[in-house]
Amino acid sequence: MDIKGERYRKLSRRAMILGGAQALGLLTLVGRMVHLQIVNADQYKLLAEENRVDLRLISPLRGRILDRHGMEIANNQLNYRVSVIPEQAGDFEATLRQLAGIIPLPPQKIEAVMRLAARSRRFLPVTVSDNLTWEEFALVNGIAPELPGVQPDAGRSRFYPYPAEFAHLSGYVGQITDKELARLPDDPLYMLPEFRIGKRGLERHHDKVLRGVPGLRRVEVNALGREVRELTRDDGKAGQDLVTTIDADLQRFAMQRLADQSAAVVVMNVHSGEVVTLASAPAFDPNDFNFGIRTDVWKALLADERKPLMNKTVQGQYPPGSTFKPVVAMAALEAGLINPQDTVFCPGSMRFGGRTFHCWKRGGHGSVNMVSAQEQSCDVYFYELARRMDVDTIARMARSFGLGERLGIEIDDEQEGLVPTRAWKRTRKRDRKWHDGETLSVSIGQGYMLATPLQLAVMTARIANGGYAVTPTLLRSNARPGRAADNFPPVGVTPEVLKVAQDGMIAVTEGGRGTAGRSRIRDWPRGLAGKTGTSQVRAISAAMRAGGVPKNESRPWEERDHALFVAWGPIDDPAYAISIIVEHGGGGSAVAAPIARDIMREAFIRDPCGLTGGRPMLAEAALHELRTDGHGQHGHGDHGHGEDDHG
16 A cells, blocks of 8 residues: 555656646746737737838939029929839840830940849839830830830929029939949938939039938838838928029020120129029030930030030139239239329330230330229239239238139039149249249239139129128028128228229229220119220230231130120129120120120119119219210220230
C-alpha cells in the first residue's frame, strides 16, 4: 500500500506540474494574443496595411509670377500629355515608335524616354510627350486601346503668356538633370517625371518659394507593387505667388521700343528702389525649355551674336563711357582739387606721358567749366581732372554710387562690374604697376572700367534722389514706401557737390549745347536730366585717326561703339531713373537717348509707383532758359559724337 501510495503521489505531482505547465503555456499564449490583438492592434494593423498600401507624392502646383498690378508673367496651364507603363507595353520601344507615327517624337526624344524608363521601376508610368495639342491628344486617345500601357492624361505645366517681354526676368523651369540631381539633397519629389525646377531668372532664384509643398496619394497595390485603386488624396499646397515691382505695360513698351536691337533697359523708382522695367533684348521663348528644348532651337540661340540667352541688365558688363563723368566730377570736387567755376581749355586733345589723349570733338570745346564740360561731354576737361587725382579717389566715389559691387537684386547671375584701383591691378594683372595714363582712361569711363545697366541705373537714382544709397528690388514685399531719405543712408557727398552733378545732367538734355538736346521730352515740361555715353569696343590707332576714323555705320556690327544713356526725371521732383545700353549701336546721343526719352515719357504717363501725378510742373520760363544757350538758340542735340577714347 505504501508503495502504491508513493507511486500515486508521484504521479499526482507530475500531473500537477504538467498541468501547471500547460496552464502557464495557455496563459502565455492568451496573453500574447491579447497583446497582439488588443494592446498593439493599431501597430500591427498599420504594418499589415503597409503591405498593400503605398504612399506616392503629388507634384505641387507652382506659384505664379505677377507684375505689380497682378498681371500674370508666369502661370500654369492645362497640359495634355501621354505616358507609357513599360511593364504593360510589352515591347516598349515598339510602342514609342508607334506613338511617333501620330505625335512629334523625334529619335533623340525616343532615346531620352528609353533612358528615363531604364532608371524607373517598370510598373511606373514614364512621360513620353508633354504639351500636346488638342488634336494630337485626341489622336492618342483614339489609338490608346490598341496600345497596351499607353495612358493619355491632362495635368498642369508652366506657361509664360508673354515670352519675349519677360523671358530674362521670369527665366524658365525644366526637368532636373542627373548632374543637378547629384549636387542637390535627396528629395523623392525630384524623381517625379512631371516635376520641374527653376533654371534661370526669378524661377531659379525663388525656386523653393514657388515650388510649394507636395501632396500625397494613398493607393492600394498588389503583391507586385502595381496600383489597384486610390484610397485617399491630399493635393498638397501650391507654391506662393511672387509679386514683382515690374510694370508689365511699361516693360512691354520698352521691349517694343528696343525692337531688334541688342540692348538692355532698367527703369527704377529713385526713392524706393523698385525696378519697374528690367528689359533685355533680344529674348527667347522660355516655354521652349519646359519640356526640353529642340536641338536646332538651342543651337540657333547659342550662335546668335546678339546673345539672346544673356540677361544684359545684370549680366552684361560694359565700359560706362561718358555716363561715368558726373561721378568723376564729384570725386574731384570732394577732394578739393577744383572749383565748379574753374575752366579748362580744350583744344581737342591732351599730351600726357608721351601719348596724345583725344577729345571726341576734333576741334575741341574751348573753355569749359564743370557743368558745361558735362553738358558737352568734353573729354579733355576730365583728362585734366584725372591728371590731378589718383584712381583710388575716383574708385571711392564710384563705389559710393553703386558701381563695382553686386547690388543684391533678387535675380540670379548678377555681375559685379569693375572699378579698378591700384591694389586691384597689383593682384590681377601681369603689369602690376598702375600708370597715370590709365587714370585718364578711367575718367571717361573707359580702360578697365565696367558696369552693368542695373548699376548705372542705381548710380543715376542716387544722384537724382539727393545722394541716398537706394538699392534695387524686384519684389513688392521688399519695397520701402516714402522718400529715399526716410529709408536709405546718405552716400556721403555734400549737397553742393551733388548739385553740380545734377546741374550738369540737366544741361545735357535741357541746355543749349547738351549732347542729348534732341532727346528732351517736348510735351513734358517738367523736364528730363541725363548723360550720354559712347564706349569703344576697339582702340583707335594713330594711323586710323590720321586717315579719318570710320563712322560707326560703315564698320562691321561687332566693331561699332556701344551707345549708352542714363537719365532721371522729372527735374523738379525726381521719381524715376533709367539706364540703357545699345550694343554696337553707335553714339549714345543719336541711338540710346531717343529710346530712353520715349520710355521715360511712357513711365511718366503711366506712373506705376504714383510719383509724378499731381505735382507742380517746372515753370516753362525756367525750362526755356535752360534750353537756350543765352542767344535764344536751341540745343543742337546729336553731335555725331564719337566720344571716349582709350587712354
